[in-house]
Amino acid sequence: MHPNDATSAQVRAAKPLTITEQARRAQLIGVTIDLVARHGYPGTSLARIAEAAGISKAAVLYHFPSKDAVVRTAYASVLESLTEYVGAAVGSRSGASAVEAYVRSLVAYLRDHPDHTRMIVEALSEDTGIGDTPNARSRREAVAGLIDAARAAGDYRPDIDPQATAVIVNGAVDAIVSERLADPDFDSRHAAEELVTMLRRSLGTGLQDAGNPSS
Amino acid sequence: MHPNDATSAQVRAAKPLTITEQARRAQLIGVTIDLVARHGYPGTSLARIAEAAGISKAAVLYHFPSKDAVVRTAYASVLESLTEYVGAAVGSRSGASAVEAYVRSLVAYLRDHPDHTRMIVEALSEDTGIGDTPNARSRREAVAGLIDAARAAGDYRPDIDPQATAVIVNGAVDAIVSERLADPDFDSRHAAEELVTMLRRSLGTGLQDAGNPSS
DNA sequence: TGTATTTTCTACCGCGCGGTTAGTAATCTG
């Protein structure tokens, strides 16, 4: 039996996790992110993961209960990293500034981590068996919350629909990221600024100050 | 040998295509759209297509040279239908009105054809072997053209970037469609109107009249 | 009718998949 079959990492800290175990898990997660980014979910087989890590299939299944568990853990790892980054950027900001920080940080993060982007894109297109983790709905709710707060703060018009607007904003951000992925020459930073400008003009009450992009 | 191994339909009209042939091809395309919509590309096997059509695998491969050819043909059929619909809606319109017709008709079409939507979504996520057909780039260029024309006509501000804006608009439309797909209660028509309003406020010069949604 | 063509079937092939089993190195621990 494998020593730790919990899906996510140190949940309930059942066993101390040996050095080897930690290293192998980290390595397997790394190569899996890489493989999913390069060949998509269906092209990422157990044999390929094992080969990329330089061990046998059985060794992979010694550290994880199944191939799906490897992929799910890799996905969770990516998502945790992204969430942390965006969370830090939005952080203590409020109102329209928080929404703009969300747009800018998400685009920036995904521009700098194309592998993670592919992983997330693959995960979002369901049928992969990863779909259960923090899904699109919760993301929409989070952004809708930011927009609603900006509206309540007087930064945004009172007559906008936060839910519909959240869907539109998320879609726009995703498209910018995807475009950047397909065409590295595409200036995603500039596109993000265009989007921020559009949001100010279409949602704003004209009362907030300009603010300036971070980095 | 199969009677017609051309990938798309009546190209070069090599043979007159018997009644049976036409009917089977149409049926196979139909069930394939359905299967891809329900189980995704990887879940759509030759055996499933055959079973859904009530014939054997070999019979399917008698009418098409490979499974991929079936799927590609089905995809082309869907795309042709959508293109025709949106093309008719945009039609003779010009300026901002054309952009708005694009947004509204695309959302409307995909709302009314969820199966086609799934098919397109699956095709867009590459690695399926369908990716070669009219891709995202040409779509972006088409929309950028509409936006640029609206700008030239004085409907849109002169300082916007048509390319970046096209990416944003397409992304927003796709997100509305996807949301509708995931949640049938989502009011995609309303969201499309929100988007149109946002585009007027953020891109418009304030000179054009309101216009009204079709259907 | 008889013959030619179109359409379909059953049976099979090789492959890569996720996963299992049994044994064996390697490492820790007393």
Next chain:
DNA sequence: CAGATTACTAACCGCGCGGTAGAAAATACA
């Protein structure tokens, strides 16, 4: 050093995949 635990390998299993071969129905045509 000995025994237990950890970390691994080679070989195998059954399955569904896309695709093929050859024969047999169905249909068209004289």
